[in-house]
Amino acid sequence: MLYEPVKTFVQIRKPDPKYQIGSGLVERIAKEIKENEIDIVVFGNQLSPSQKYNLAKNFKVEVIDKIELVLRIFYKHAKSREALLQVRLAELKYELPRAKEKVRLAKQGEQPGFGGYGDYEVEKYYQKVKREINIIKSKLEKLKKHRENLRKRRGNFDTVGLIGYTNAGKTSLLNALSGDRKEVKNQVFTTLSTTTRRIRGIKRRILITDTVGFMDDLPPFMIEAFLSTIEESANSDLILLVVDASDSLEEIERKLKVNYEVLDKINCKSPIITVFNKVDKITYEKREEILKSLKRYIVNPIFVSAKYNINLDKLKEMILENLNLSIGTVETDNPKLISYLYENTEILEDVLEDNKHIITFRAKEKDVNRILKAVRV
Numbered sequence: 001m002l003y004e005p006v007k008t009f010v011q012i013r014k015p016d017p018k019y020q021i022g023s024g025l026v027e028r029i030a031k032e033i034k035e036n037e038i039d040i041v042v043f044g045n046q047l048s049p050s051q052k053y054n055l056a057k058n059f060k061v062e063v064i065d066k067i068e069l070v071l072r073i074f075y076k077h078a079k080s081r082e083a084l085l086q087v088r089l090a091e092l093k094y095e096l097p098r099a100k101e102k103v104r105l106a107k108q109g110e111q112p113g114f115g116g117y118g119d120y121e122v123e124k125y126y127q128k129v130k131r132e133i134n135i136i137k138s139k140l141e142k143l144k145k146h147r148e149n150l151r152k153r154r155g156n157f158d159t160v161g162l163i164g165y166t167n168a169g170k171t172s173l174l175n176a177l178s179g180d181r182k183e184v185k186n187q188v189f190t191t192l193s194t195t196t197r198r199i200r201g202i203k204r205r206i207l208i209t210d211t212v213g214f215m216d217d218l219p220p221f222m223i224e225a226f227l228s229t230i231e232e233s234a235n236s237d238l239i240l241l242v243v244d245a246s247d248s249l250e251e252i253e254r255k256l257k258v259n260y261e262v263l264d265k266i267n268c269k270s271p272i273i274t275v276f277n278k279v280d281k282i283t284y285e286k287r288e289e290i291l292k293s294l295k296r297y298i299v300n301p302i303f304v305s306a307k308y309n310i311n312l313d314k315l316k317e318m319i320l321e322n323l324n325l326s327i328g329t330v331e332t333d334n335p336k337l338i339s340y341l342y343e344n345t346e347i348l349e350d351v352l353e354d355n356k357h358i359i360t361f362r363a364k365e366k367d368v369n370r371i372l373k374a375v376r377v
């Protein structure tokens with residue numbers, strides 16, 4: 001844990017341009033800081049540099065917002081070179097639009113958190129941040145090429161990617177399926193870089209990749225920085241979308257939607273198995289409820305426990321089955337066939353041309369062959 005929160009304040013109001021919160025509350029918090037020897041104040045809302053400056057001037061301690069807190073957590077966890085570069089890039093992107101104002105403010109007299117900036121010239125500092133962004137981007141680009149080369153060398157392996165919210169149990173699942181011992185913890189962002197392992201206990205050669213988890217309220221510039229990391233997992237032949245089944249129904253629904261949005265954004269077209277993890281923590285009724293009320297959002301559901309090894313053999317079977325999917329295209333105006341395809345296969349594309357549907361669909365290899373054969377006769 002980085003910091004133990006000592007006190008929490010909530011105020012509902014129109015944001016004050018000078019402090020974000022009202023000046024009465026500023027005074028109250030300043031008093032608390034003095035009395036309790038507080039080291040840092042974290043704001044849930046995003047702060048402008050001048051709000052931070054004014055608050056630090058009153059509080060005499062450093063003031064950061066939620067994004068900066070997240071960046072610090074990322075720094076603490078980033079172990080690989082790539083993860084560190086991604087975090088630094090996210091930090092610089094956050095800094096860039098604020099750089100000029102920050103230097104200007106620091107020149108008015110240093111406050112906690114503004115140390116050092118006063119020595120810069122406004123424009124020079126801005127250019128320095130911009131230059132560093134470009135350098136990091138090209139370093140990341142090189143690392144990505146290197147990874148692509150590695151992937152090509154793995155040519156004859158099928159690949160499975162773990163995707164899901166932070167703390168859902170992705171690393172636990174990687175460990176359980178591969179017999180590995182990667183770090184697992186009940187906290188967010190345990191994993192910040194990508195690991196690939198071989199799945200044990202099946203005849204086929206299948207690689208499984210673990211990566212950083214999603215979190216809420218990630219600002220767009222950070223999503224961008226982490227999408228490339230997530231992209232590697234999403235580039236697999238099959239996606240295991242890992243969900244914490246012990247979350248509330250509303251949470252599960254909300255997180256599933258975000259998962260799909262992200263997969264959509266990186267243009268992922270791979271088939272998906274929805275893995276409801278931590279089944280040991282839920283009742284049979286909850287299981288039924290999830291399946292019933294979230295039917296629309298779920299593809300290929302399976303309930304497992306990575307921690308207690310429940311249903312993992314069935315999951316391996318499902319992985320094999322879903323790696324054998326194949327794609328077919330038919331041209332038809334037969335409503336029976338069209339509705340059959342919509343009900344029994346995954347529709348990838350449906351284009352209407354001269355009153356005929358040209359439908360591209362995905363299903364098990366033998367089903368695709370059967371359907372194509374039936375259409376031909």
Ligand SMILES: Nc1nc2c(ncn2[C@@H]2O[C@H](COP(=O)(O)OP(=O)(O)OP(=O)(O)O)[C@@H](O)[C@H]2O)c(=O)[nH]1
Pocket residue numbers: 165166167168169170171172173183184185186187188189190191192211212213214277278279280281304305306307308
């Ligand atoms: N009860 C129970 N707990 C589990 C299960 N699987 C994982 N956990 C716990 O859930 C927590 C998170 O597990 P991780 O595997 O680190 O989760 P993650 O998705 O890799 O998290 P990040 O790396 O932060 O994205 C840990 O405390 C695990 O012990 C399970 O099947 N049952």
Ligand SMILES: [Mg+2]
Pocket residue numbers: 170171172190191211
């Ligand atoms: Mg993890």
